[in-house]
Amino acid sequence: xxxPVLGLPGLAAAATGAxxxxxxxxxxNLALYFAHGPSAPGPVPLxxxxxxxxxTFWVHETGDVNRLMVDNRGAEDVYIQAGxxxxxxxxxxxxxxxxxxPPKSGPTPIGAYCVxxxxxxxxxxxxxxxxxxxxxxxxxxxxxxxxxxxxxxREISPLHRPDTGNRQSEVWRDVAETQSKLTRNIGAAVxxxxxxxxxxxxxxxxxxxxxxxxxxxxxxPLIDKSADTLGFAFAVNGQLxxxxxxxxxxxxxxxxxxxxxxxxxxxxxEKSADKNAKPTVAAPDKDQISGFLADAERGRKGERTINDTxxxxxxxxxxxxxxxxRKADGVWVHxxxxxx
Numbered sequence: 001x002x003x004p005v006l007g008l009p010g011l012a013a014a015a016t017g018a019x020x021x022x023x024x025x026x027x028x029n030l031a032l033y034f035a036h037g038p039s040a041p042g043p044v045p046l047x048x049x050x051x052x053x054x055x056t057f058w059v060h061e062t063g064d065v066n067r068l069m070v071d072n073r074g075a076e077d078v079y080i081q082a083g084x085x086x087x088x089x090x091x092x093x094x095x096x097x098x099x100x101x102p103p104k105s106g107p108t109p110i111g112a113y114c115v116x117x118x119x120x121x122x123x124x125x126x127x128x129x130x131x132x133x134x135x136x137x138x139x140x141x142x143x144x145x146x147x148x149x150x151x152x153x154r155e156i157s158p159l160h161r162p163d164t165g166n167r168q169s170e171v172w173r174d175v176a177e178t179q180s181k182l183t184r185n186i187g188a189a190v191x192x193x194x195x196x197x198x199x200x201x202x203x204x205x206x207x208x209x210x211x212x213x214x215x216x217x218x219x220x221p222l223i224d225k226s227a228d229t230l231g232f233a234f235a236v237n238g239q240l241x242x243x244x245x246x247x248x249x250x251x252x253x254x255x256x257x258x259x260x261x262x263x264x265x266x267x268x269x270e271k272s273a274d275k276n277a278k279p280t281v282a283a284p285d286k287d288q289i290s291g292f293l294a295d296a297e298r299g300r301k302g303e304r305t306i307n308d309t310x311x312x313x314x315x316x317x318x319x320x321x322x323x324x325x326r327k328a329d330g331v332w333v334h335x336x337x338x339x340x
Contacts, residue, residue: 020037021033023289024286028267029271031234032234032263033235035293039247039248043077045251047079048079051072051078052134056073056074057071057074061131066114067112068093068112069109070109072102079099079100079334081244081334083095085138085199087126088127088131089130091120092115092198092201095111097306098323099310100333113147114172117175118195119198136262139263140269141338145338146174172197175199176197178199181269182202182205182265185268215267219260219264220256223253230246231243231244231245232244233293239281241266242339243335245337247331292319296317296322297315299315299317300316300317302314302315310326310327311326320338321340322338323338
């Protein structure tokens with residue numbers, strides 16, 4: 001099932017045209033699908049998680065809740081994905097755009113939303129000026145839409161959207177809703193005493209981790225069955241959720257554990273209160289996934305400049321949002337599809 005290439009300026013026509021879909025692969029209420037195709041040549045960038053762990057990449061506070069500063073001090077490209085959660089600073093944040101940060105980049109601004117309402121000071125022994133880890137991704141399609149959906153009016157800047165306040169409130173609401181659903185479905189309160197509103201600390205709750213680990217154990221090895229996977233889509237309770245595609249198998253494989261944990265967390269949050277209930281809707285078949293990707297790419301198009309090195313192409317239909325991050329030379333680095 002071929003997926004056509006989005007007709008935006010500067011796109012090489014080889015990318016998703018060769019993509020085929022396999023699946024579904026299911027565990028409880030989560031169904032996965034893999035996109036297969038040839039990998040782009042060249043070195044695989046570090047992930048944000050890797051770069052922060054190495055100490056070669058800094059994420060700084062700026063004094064603005066919705067704006068952080070990143071600085072690649074290393075010798076390798078670093079890939080940031082929209083939805084990456086950074087822990088620490090004055091409040092935990094979720095980053096709003098995907099981008100490839102070049103070596104020795106110098107301070108570069110990036111949009112963010114708070115995923116920890118209320119705190120604006122150091123937590124414990126953490127550094128209030130910097131974020132030192134990014135081990136989790138936003139486990140909510142609704143929150144991603146709140147963060148990323150194109151505004152109905154022209155935006156002056158992707159870092160200062162005209163409706164940032166409303167979007168921030170939606171993200172906070174969704175964080176509280178996710179915490180409530182996880183508490184219900186794992187049978188333990190997930191809010192951490194040191195910061196009850198922190199989504200990151202809730203994701204670190206030992207019972208959340210244990211429940212996520214069951215999904216991961218069943219599904220993580222699937223990526224090892226094929227060396228040409230470029231990304232995945234997933235459905236929860238039989239409903240298509242989202243998809244992420246990358247230029248190379250190497251990058252997808254690095255990101256896979258974090259992506260799978262976020263998908264599993266969302267599936268756990270969306271489980272029925274009846275522990276024995278099964279999805280009332282069958283998982284979509286692979287042709288439905290191909291159709292969803294193709295339709296999303298054909299949506300009403302837009303384009304934004306993120307910074308000197310990054311462009312964001314968008315597509316919008318009644319049923320989907322599509323986001324394609326590209327370097328200034330037109331080469332794409334991430335494709336994200338969200339069901340509405």
